Amino acid sequence: MVTINQIIWTIPFLLTIYLVPIKYYERQLFLMTCVSGLYTVNMLIILRPKNMYYPLVDSVMRCRWNCLCIRRRYRSNYESNISKSNASKGSNSNGSSRSRSSNGGSNGGADGDKDLDTCKKCWSNLSNVSDLHSSHSKETRARRTAIEMSYQLTLEKVLSKQNGFELFASHLVKELSLENLLFLVEYMQLKYFVTIHLQSHVTNIGYQIPICPTLIQKYLSSHLAQANLSTSTSWAICLGINTVTRQMTELKHNSTVHALQPLIVVFDIAARDIVNLLKGDSFYRFQLSSECIRYCEELI
Amino acid sequence: MGGCMSDSQDTTDRNVEREIEKDKKQDTRAHKLLLLGAGGSGKSTFFKQLKAIHGEGHNDREKEGFKRQIHGQVVESIQLLIRQCKTVTKDPLPGIKDEDDEPFGNDDLDDARLSNSLKVEMTETEIAQFKIAKEFDQSCQYLLEIHGSRSALTEQLVTHVKSLWNECPAIQAMFEHRNKIGIPDSSAFFFNDIERIGRSDYTPDHKDIVLARYRTTGMTEKEFHIKDAVFKVLDVGGQRNERKKWIHFFDGVTAVLFVVSLTCYDEVPFEDVTDLAADVTLMNSMLESIKVFEDTLDFECFQKTGFILFFNKADLMQEKIKRVPITNAFPNYKGPQEFKPSVDYISKYFLSLNRVPEREMLLRFFFEYVLFVNYW
Numbered sequence: 001m002v003t004i005n006q007i008i009w010t011i012p013f014l015l016t017i018y019l020v021p022i023k024y025y026e027r028q029l030f031l032m033t034c035v036s037g038l039y040t041v042n043m044l045i046i047l048r049p050k051n052m053y054y055p056l057v058d059s060v061m062r063c064r065w066n067c068l069c070i071r072r073r074y075r076s077n078y079e080s081n082i083s084k085s086n087a088s089k090g091s092n093s094n095g096s097s098r099s100r101s102s103n104g105g106s107n108g109g110a111d112g113d114k115d116l117d118t119c120k121k122c123w124s125n126l127s128n129v130s131d132l133h134s135s136h137s138k139e140t141r142a143r144r145t146a147i148e149m150s151y152q153l154t155l156e157k158v159l160s161k162q163n164g165f166e167l168f169a170s171h172l173v174k175e176l177s178l179e180n181l182l183f184l185v186e187y188m189q190l191k192y193f194v195t196i197h198l199q200s201h202v203t204n205i206g207y208q209i210p211i212c213p214t215l216i217q218k219y220l221s222s223h224l225a226q227a228n229l230s231t232s233t234s235w236a237i238c239l240g241i242n243t244v245t246r247q248m249t250e251l252k253h254n255s256t257v258h259a260l261q262p263l264i265v266v267f268d269i270a271a272r273d274i275v276n277l278l279k280g281d282s283f284y285r286f287q288l289s290s291e292c293i294r295y296c297e298e299l300i
Numbered sequence: 301m302g303g304c305m306s307d308s309q310d311t312t313d314r315n316v317e318r319e320i321e322k323d324k325k326q327d328t329r330a331h332k333l334l335l336l337g338a339g340g341s342g343k344s345t346f347f348k349q350l351k352a353i354h355g356e357g358h359n360d361r362e363k364e365g366f367k368r369q370i371h372g373q374v375v376e377s378i379q380l381l382i383r384q385c386k387t388v389t390k391d392p393l394p395g396i397k398d399e400d401d402e403p404f405g406n407d408d409l410d411d412a413r414l415s416n417s418l419k420v421e422m423t424e425t426e427i428a429q430f431k432i433a434k435e436f437d438q439s440c441q442y443l444l445e446i447h448g449s450r451s452a453l454t455e456q457l458v459t460h461v462k463s464l465w466n467e468c469p470a471i472q473a474m475f476e477h478r479n480k481i482g483i484p485d486s487s488a489f490f491f492n493d494i495e496r497i498g499r500s501d502y503t504p505d506h507k508d509i510v511l512a513r514y515r516t517t518g519m520t521e522k523e524f525h526i527k528d529a530v531f532k533v534l535d536v537g538g539q540r541n542e543r544k545k546w547i548h549f550f551d552g553v554t555a556v557l558f559v560v561s562l563t564c565y566d567e568v569p570f571e572d573v574t575d576l577a578a579d580v581t582l583m584n585s586m587l588e589s590i591k592v593f594e595d596t597l598d599f600e601c602f603q604k605t606g607f608i609l610f611f612n613k614a615d616l617m618q619e620k621i622k623r624v625p626i627t628n629a630f631p632n633y634k635g636p637q638e639f640k641p642s643v644d645y646i647s648k649y650f651l652s653l654n655r656v657p658e659r660e661m662l663l664r665f666f667f668e669y670v671l672f673v674n675y676w
Binding site: 147151172175176177179180207272276277278279280281282284285287288 | 361362364365368369372376447514515516517518519520537541545548
């Protein structure tokens with residue numbers, strides 16, 4: 001930008017030299033105007049507000065060209081960073097004067113106190129740069145570890161912790177596939193119920209997914225298994241799978257609990273399929289999500 | 301103090317509001333494209349291709365995910381092949397015999413139904429070709445006992461899969477019937493390359509990633525910036541239960557990308573897979589695709605939305621048409637059993653389903669994952 005400015009001002013400068021004879025006073029006047037114009041514009045370019053050097057991500061300013069707003073941003077930055085501003089107060093006087101003049105220029109005659117504020121802000125900003133630099137490298141290191149850790153996570157590990165379970169569930173809500181997880185929770189709750197109340201009727205509890213115990217260990221009425229379902233209802237419930245249908249009919253005709261073991265086997269196949277589906281599709285996307293990385297950072 | 305807090309709260313409020321406004325602006329700027337289609341038609345494959353070409357590609361972590369999907373596909377496919385072989389030949393399932401004895405082994409009703417249907421469909425000699433020889437018993441047992449199908453391929457697993465795939469004619473014979481038992485075509489590619497895939501330092505290349513088949517559940521969205529335009533593409537699951545969720549994304553759709561697999565006219569839909577006795581003329585994925593397409597066209601909110609029909613797997617169709625005619629799904633088709641007239645018929649059939657003449661309908665074809673405006 002500075003170079004372009006110099007080139008632009010050189011043209012009238014040279015034109016004046018060639019066109020206006022030496023004896024005219026206007027020649028000096030033109031030359032002086034060119035030089036002062038060149039330096040003024042250069043100064044404005046160099047001392048342009050900070051927000052015009054790079055785009056501000058979380059800018060307080062509504063309009064990035066509004067120079068008056070820069071002060072507000074500086075002040076808010078200053079307030080948030082005042083605690084960190086102890087270090088490196090004596091260094092870089094250049095930066096201070098620059099900031100002062102830039103602010104003075106942009107504010108168009110702000111009073112001394114405010115200028116002092118801006119100055120302090122500048123110090124804190126400078127010190128923060130070094131602070132940020134070291135903390136930034138620390139952060140990236142922690143982040144990298146978290147990313148690696150997120151990759152090592154397994155579905156079982158996530159589900160067995162309350163936080164992880166909730167986070168994964170909210171991820172599934174976003175992806176509209178929460179029903180998979182709900183099925184697993186309900187099925188595990190039922191298995192828990194069976195182990196408490198109907199243990200004698202079941203020899204093998206089958207496949208179990210480690211889900212956070214507070215979610216599974218719910219109180220369920222011990223009469224749950226004795227619920228009277230008509231055959232047609234049980235047919236409607238059982239999805240039309242032959243084996244399940246047969247077991248459900250048996251459940252109606254015979255005693256409730258005799259049909260439990262075969263039912264467990266049948267639903268275990270479904271549960272395994274759902275777990276595989278979650279692992280292969282939703283959980284893989286969850287591992288890549290920023291929420292999961294943040295969760296891992298918290299774990300670290 | 302209080303003033304300070306309210307000040308910072310105000311700032312946060314303003315920031316949040318601004319972010320929402322920004323998102324809204326971006327949303328209105330983006331063209332929302334919906335990828336729809338029946339299960340297994342190739343929506344996610346299309347999505348992966350888009351990401352590879354117009355997105356930032358697949359990074360190492362994503363590749364690791366695909367690697368696991370590929371491993372899962374290999375294990376699941378081989379397990380399914382073994383199970384189906386055992387079911388057809390009424391061999392007891394070695395791996396899950398103990399726990400599954402009740403529902404499968406002693407299931408008189410199922411057995412009767414199965415054997416009845418098999419008697420109609422197959423002779424003794426036909427059944428005999430699916431008999432897995434005794435020497436493979438150990439491999440079968442080992443493979444059937446694997447439950448966490450997402451686990452990495454071990455050396456032992458690779459050896460078992462390799463021996464079964466290369467040396468066991470029953471598995472190969474069963475694979476020929478993959479259309480009835482829901483095994484993806486690409487599994488053969490992975491079985492043939494099992495040694496490369498099983499290596500510990502294996503990273504899937506572009507072809508592997510595109511060929512990997514995994515069921516999608518729920519919805520994924522991704523933004524693509526192509527030149528100055530922003531496209532927001534939504535990928536969804538295509539199975540019957542997943543289709544109920546589609547209605548949630550129908551708001552403000554610029555165009556529907558409807559994907560149809562050209563080879564699915566003899567494939568049994570995922571939900572109807574039972575055994576080899578399945579009748580593909582009664583229910584196949586093409587009929588399902590047609591039904592889904594009709595239903596989608598009928599939605600009130602799509603009356604003015606443009607549709608782009610993607611006919612996928614055209615290269616596989618070129619091979620399949622030599623063996624199987626499309627009359628499975630289109631009984632009225634009287635043309636020759638050749639690729640061009642068949643595809644012509646299918647595309648015209650799909651276009652004829654549109655009853656709103658002013659709706660824009662486009663046709664596109666995929667050959668080996670490369671998009672063509674026309675197939676000749």
